[in-house]
Amino acid sequence: MSKIELTVEEIKQYDREFNLHSWSKQKGLNPIAVSKSEGIYFWDYEGKKYFDMSSQLVNMNIGHGNKKVIEAIKEQAEKLAFIAPSFAVESRSKLARKIINIAPDNMQKVFFTNGGADANENAIKIARMFTGRNKIFSRYRSYHGSSFGAGNLTGEPRRYPLEPGIPGFVKFFDPYIYRAGINFKSEEEASKYYVNMLREQILYEGPFNVAAIVLETVTGSNGVIIPPKGYLKGIREICNEFGIMMICDEVMTGWGRTGKWFAVENWDVKPDIITFAKGVTCGYVPIGGVIVSKEIAEFFDDRVLLCGLTYSGHPLACAAGCATIDVYEEEGLIENAQKMGGILGELLEGLKAKHTSVGDVRYIGLFSSIELVKDKESRETLVPYGKDPEGIMGKIIGLLKERGFSTYSHENIIIVAPPLIINKEELIEAMDIMDEVLDIVDKTML
Structure with missing residues (x-):
């Protein structure tokens, strides 16, 4: 019996018709249809590559496709x-x-x-x-x-x-x-x-x-x-x-x-x-x-x-x-988390010093967050607690994904937690995308 393959359109259609997505209003959802994954990356059906900078839900520590x-x-x-x-x-x-x-x-x-x-x-x-x-x-x-x-x-x-x-x-x-x-x-x-x-x-x-x-x-x-x-x-x-x-x-x-x-x-x-x-x-x-x-x-x-x-x-x-x-x-991944965590910490501190929208950064190993604020001195959050009527955080996550940086946010916080297999070059390349998006936040969302 031949293997049944769905087109990208069918995958998205069936997803909308038959799946309930967690923590979301169902109307208007448009999730990325993922075709494959390997290492710290995954790809959509158009061939676009994404850095998996949240390890999905902070679980893909060894990365994708480990043989x-x-x-x-x-x-x-x-x-x-x-x-x-x-x-x-x-x-x-x-x-x-x-x-x-x-x-x-x-x-x-x-x-x-x-x-x-x-x-x-x-x-x-x-x-x-x-x-x-x-x-x-x-x-x-x-x-x-x-x-x-x-x-x-x-x-x-x-x-x-x-x-x-x-x-x-x-x-x-x-x-x-x-x-x-x-x-x-x-x-x-x-x-x-x-x-x-x-x-x-x-x-x-x-x-x-x-x-x-x-x-x-x-x-x-x-x-x-x-x-x-x-x-x-x-x-x-x-x-x-x-x-x-x-x-x-x-x-x-x-x-x-x-x-x-x-x-x-x-x-x-x-x-x-x-x-x-x-x-x-x-x-x-x-x-x-x-x-x-x-x-x-x-x-x-x-x-x-x-x-x-x-x-x-x-x-x-x-x-x-x-x-x-x-x-x-x-593969020495515990040690790599320590080593790459030090580099990630330096990159995050650099973002905090540079961007007016970054109130605080917190990090330990390869577990970190960026807290966004309207004003650094008052520490007023970018979006009110439990409310984001304009979908600001969703827009920021969307800007990151458009550029190939996949992660998620909660309240006014962006999670950065890549797979523990990440190397220095990959980490710097990914965080350059974050830097670019935070420039947009500074200029248009404060």
Whole structure:
């Protein structure tokens, strides 16, 4: 039977007629029809090449078309495409062992999920079972997924359709120093302020009620907000004081994105639970997971773990994960993220100094953001929070894509997070496009 091929027009037509696109009004959408991808690039059907400067959704860490991972998937599919989670299978056993070997040394076991949202769902279930408590703290400027439990963890407006939500979910504020309105003398002073505020809030909620504090190690799409010195250690101390589980969401920041296997390593902090997804397979096959400490793992030796998913530890995904970790190690991608991150930081600082529209830049490894403002002195945002009636940010992203720079924005922030395989020449060439577009923003949009 011959292979059915669609024309570009048919691809776009069927997309409009039969697909619902996430986070979008459906009318008027005109997504790029992608024909192929390789390395840090993808191409449309007209042959136009795009720099993938957000690694799609900050997940294509090893880039597109990696042959080692593709071959691992093929080999596993021919040997054993699926078996239920209750069986032991080679690829699942190998991946779990690889993950524990590179995770912080207090970690012991992995529960596999389908992605990041259900990793966070199961992490809060585990924390509640382990502690016998019900309240879960998470931050306002956060995104942990859009399923019901993960959506209640989420603090930003994408949680609104889930409200009224699940009882026991409590929000606190991120250490967003750029917009704090307080002139802190140092990062340590800022950390002390935010940690003390959180501790007081926990006292009012009743520490004996609080099962977990959940936080993105580095706040992701809501601004790439990097924790100030001492902040994560302060959170760890609060958790130790009150017997609260510290859960770090490393769905975006894990797997080398910040120049370490897991972002917590940048601050020498050991959480009780780490959630992951994205970069473990870089989207070649979906998978996520929950890494738990030795203490939690031992707790469930004699108690039933009330967590389960049909595709937990899917053999194809685990085979892809094993091969992906090998790619990180063999190609030195963690080290490259550190090296290229230094270059990216210099380029971003140059943009901040040059452009009147750039209020702040934040970066760690190859995870960064550009915050756009109307006025640098007042720090007034380019678009009001939660509102962009003129579609200004969409226009800016469109200008970038027209020139072959693909990324996304959130509020008044542009994400820059290229694949970890990027080299210096590619990085400079891509950021020259950003420079050109910011010139237009300076001249026409302020």
